[in-house]
Amino acid sequence: MRILITSGGTSEKIDDVRAITNHSSGKLGKAIAESFAKEDATIDLITTQLAVKPEGNIHYHYIESTADLEKTLKALMTANSYDAVIHSMAVSDFTPESSVTLEDLETAVATQPADLPQTLAEIANQRTEKKISSDTDHLVIVLKKNPKIISLIKKLQPQTILVGFKLLVDVPMIELLNVAKASLEKNQADFILANDLAEIDGEKHHGYLINRQHKVKEAQTKTEIAELIKKEVMKLEETR
Amino acid sequence: MRILITSGGTSEKIDDVRAITNHSSGKLGKAIAESFAKEDATIDLITTQLAVKPEGNIHYHYIESTADLEKTLKALMTANSYDAVIHSMAVSDFTPESSVTLEDLETAVATQPADLPQTLAEIANQRTEKKISSDTDHLVIVLKKNPKIISLIKKLQPQTILVGFKLLVDVPMIELLNVAKASLEKNQADFILANDLAEIDGEKHHGYLINRQHKVKEAQTKTEIAELIKKEVMKLEETR
Structure with missing residues (x-):
């Protein structure tokens, strides 16, 4: 067996x-x-x-x-x-797709993108640090379905x-x-x-x-x- | 010592x-x-x-x-x-403050609240399940600073x-x-x-x-x- x-x-x-x-x-x-x-x-x-x-x-x-x-x-x-x-x-x-600040999220939303998760992933990718900075009051993690x-x-x-x-x-x-x-x-x-x-x-x-x-x-x-x-x-x- | x-x-x-x-x-x-x-x-x-x-x-x-x-x-x-x-x-x-679906987030943003994290926390609190459902393509976790x-x-x-x-x-x-x-x-x-x-x-x-x-x-x-x-x-x- x-x-x-x-x-x-x-x-x-x-x-x-x-x-x-x-x-x-x-x-x-x-x-x-x-x-x-x-x-x-x-x-x-x-x-x-x-x-x-x-x-x-x-x-x-x-x-x-x-x-x-x-x-x-x-x-x-x-x-x-x-x-x-x-x-x-x-x-x-779920698995993390992008991590952004609340300010990043609000900026992204204001531009009314067709695909918000995609826009947030692009913002996150532009960040160069490998560890997320703690210089923000709110962090937003977008997760996609596994x-x-x-x-x-x-x-x-x-x-x-x-x-x-x-x-x-x-x-x-x-x-x-x-x-x-x-x-x-x-x-x-x-x-x-x-x-x-x-x-x-x-x-x-x-x-x-x-x-x-x-x-x-x-x-x-x-x-x-x-x-x-x-x-x-x-x-x-x-x-x- | x-x-x-x-x-x-x-x-x-x-x-x-x-x-x-x-x-x-x-x-x-x-x-x-x-x-x-x-x-x-x-x-x-x-x-x-x-x-x-x-x-x-x-x-x-x-x-x-x-x-x-x-x-x-x-x-x-x-x-x-x-x-x-x-x-x-x-x-x-950071510590998790609220977990919402992408649809919840988009709804909240559309109403242009003065305090988005607070609005999302209220949406999350209205949910009765103690374990987040996986019936959504994207999950959004908002974290607040410790x-x-x-x-x-x-x-x-x-x-x-x-x-x-x-x-x-x-x-x-x-x-x-x-x-x-x-x-x-x-x-x-x-x-x-x-x-x-x-x-x-x-x-x-x-x-x-x-x-x-x-x-x-x-x-x-x-x-x-x-x-x-x-x-x-x-x-x-x-x-x-």
Whole structure:
């Protein structure tokens, strides 16, 4: 059994010293990797230097940004065939495109450009410093949307079992499950693990695993989530 | 001898899952703390969970944001008298004030408000979700300036020896030294350690230590910088 796991959170550079980071300790990804390692699975793990590292025989692939993740994921999924891809990494939806002062923004807006983000990027490019100066009261960062990494997985390998993750913050349970269901359909995932930041505290970690038949199974800790994912992935693999 | 050291990089929340982080491993702060620990100094270290930790008898004080740093620094400097404060932490100059879509920004600009940041903050506050939705092509983050933490230190304890840090990226040496000199005057620092990210690579770390007489001493590694700072601080302390 060969498994690809992503874990931790991406980090998108603003300049040479600042970045926008997605908070993720990597603890859930670690539990999942260790759970599959016990079954003697061959595991490729795409993660970051900052994320916690699982025990066991793991092949590490380090990344920082969403662009790195895309490149590494494509390379691995082109070279190897995976029984399952478990995409637990917290991926930045946006990446910084330009950083300007409020004065720059107001000037740009006053000229009524057809494409404001493009105009701001040109202003930012004219700046020669590699670190943004702090000589302004307000800084404006314009971010552009990143490609959705999860949507690439079934395009690269339609036969792989895909487990996606959906993290929301303090929403009603029914909303969480509906958003997870929508993500399942949109990305052709076989499972989505839906969880709410308000219900995560250390090892305590409430999660719902939703399958293609929209059946929902619950788990209460990171270890339980990891075991549940492993059990369901292996069960589905046996039927194939 | 009682020393206060700050180390690592601050992190400013955008929402419950994203933050703007200042990249700093804390390795230089670690070397400085270990250098003073060898002299049996009592050391308070303000740092982050992610920064590397020095060996020895250190009192830890954990923070995340610049606002946390300000609070902790004021509390410590009110409770204790320090022979020296060595402020090596990479502090965010800005903190997120509001996050809006490009459409929100264009709408706000069209109404020509007197105070654009305020208008954008109101738009952002009307949003109920705690995590920013990714249903927009461009996201705009407006950041406001943080208070300058280094400027507080001599106000709180005029007698303490203050060592500040100035990190620039790939600038001519004379510009680096001039910026460091200006920071020394502005913040009434006794020393500024000036360094350039382009000249830092692992343990190799080129630094200039500038004193009130504008004399400059050089060091080539993190350990050399730490020893130089310790030696100069102790020498200045003896003359008092």
